[in-house]
């Protein structure tokens with residue numbers, strides 16, 4: 001699984017490599033610039049056929065230094081290159097200054113402002129090397145105007161201009177995936193896009209992807225993402241093997257990759273219980289899904305269906321007595337039990353229930369709170385691993401909005417909370433909204449998991465999963481894995497059931513690994529079905545996904 005780095009981690013890698021004498025900063029800058037040129041020419045082979053015009057915008061730090069290297073390499077290859085610099089050359093850091101001087105030996109450097117940039121000839125390549133991991137505040141207005149895609153209209157046939165971002169589109173915070181603005185940060189497309197919108201066709205980053213490439217606006221702004229090896233490998237820590245719990249210091253992409261190779265089948269087999277064992281249905285666990293009252297059972301039934309499709313041996317829907325007939329009309333392979341308000345849970349769910357799923361359609365109520373409390377108190381004794389898995393979603397979370405601590409006092413390591421942003425905000429108001437202008441989604445979910453003492457999975461196109469020790473993963477429905485059809489009623493209920501179903505067999509992987517796989521399968525099912533998807537389709541698509549993935 002690919003590691004996602006913070007800006008500080010990237011700087012630390014560079015520092016270690018340089019201080020060990022393995023490489024100089026100038027070497028790294030040269031490799032970075034060469035890597036961008038090679039990647040661009042490989043991406044658009046037609047550009048290699050004849051030298052053309054390139055525009056390189058450089059900033060006051062080492063991102064700008066990379067820009068000077070790129071400009072020189074293109075010039076050496078016969079391109080006509082114009083370079084604009086934001087800032088005073090005398091203030092450039094040493095390596096960037098060396099490359100500024102190398103460029104300046106034969107060519108001039110222009111100022112970076114809309115007038116001077118847009119009056120020149122139309123370039124084939126528009127290269128943004130203004131700010132990278134060193135962005136520390138909102139973009140200056142003049143830079144924002146030059147980088148705004150709208151500015152391209154100054155050139156005729158602007159659609160033919162390839163926009164390349166060096167490390168990231170300038171203005172993107174590589175820790176949060178947000179765009180810092182004077183008013184805080186902008187996260188969502190549609191929610192007041194800043195005037196500084198800077199989207200690239202291709203972003204070339206170095207050594208490893210950063211958090212901001214995958215979180216929030218990152219994928220929208222970066223276009224396609226390529227990672228160039230600049231020889232820091234010696235300093236890199238080993239990669240994450242699929243099926244292993246996360247390292248608390250690191251963040252990984254939840255994906256079926258190891259050392260750059262696809263290991264999808266291995267991932268499925270390492271996380272799921274069913275493919276590794278023969279036996280009777282009780283070997284594969286029993287999931288109990290609580291459903292709502294009359295007319296509100298659909299969400300619970302969706303979760304139950306997903307649990308059964310994902311490998312649980314048995315699934316029981318537990319509902320209030322009045323909803324028994326409604327559910328009986330709709331369920332076959334899924335068992336059904338009614339639970340009266342004064343009846344003990346053990347009457348309908350014995351000790352063999354290995355996973356509970358609560359929330360979808362249950363309603364925000366005292367009754368839901370009481371049932372959640374009762375399930376969380378069902379502990380096996382000495383060993384956490386013997387406790388049933390408890391997936392808490394939707395109304396199981398909403399029922400504790402007034403007093404989240406009451407929930408957190410009971411949650412344990414075999415519990416997973418699966419909120420969407422709104423539910424997360426109600427449970428963790430101090431880790432949401434404006435607080436997230438500075439704190440990445442990963443940090444917010446890590447803190448939430450530590451506070452709740454259980455796993456937290458915060459849904460989104462950039463789903464973040466964290467455990468109380470700090471281990472974290474991002475599951476990204478981006479860079480070719482977009483799943484817009486998943487934004488449909490009931491899709492979240494299916495995910496909750498999927499987690500419960502995957503976690504139910506006694507021999508499945510840790511709950512964290514199961515949650516990563518569930519997020520992946522959920523998106524795979526949506527993408528395989530495609531346009532027109534509704535939540536009912538997701539569980540039915542799972543068998544095809546399993547088959548496609550080689551199970």
Ligand SMILES: NC(=O)C1=CN([C@@H]2O[C@H](COP(=O)(O)OP(=O)(O)OC[C@H]3O[C@@H](n4cnc5c(N)ncnc54)[C@H](OP(=O)(O)O)[C@@H]3O)[C@@H](O)[C@H]2O)[C@@H](O)CC1
Nearest residue numbers: 014028029032061062063131132133134135136137138167
């Ligand atoms: N690390 C590595 O291993 C490698 C790194 N490499 C490259 O170096 C890049 C990182 O370089 P970097 O640290 O110099 O940061 P960078 O993004 O150039 O900007 C810092 C400058 O911008 C300024 N500044 C910031 N925000 C501003 C604003 N809004 N408006 C105005 N000014 C602003 C800031 O000023 P300050 O905040 O200090 O006042 C400072 O002067 C990295 O992204 C990659 O491309 C590669 O060569 C290969 C190896």
Ligand SMILES: [K+]
Nearest residue numbers: 128131168170
């Ligand atoms: K940049």
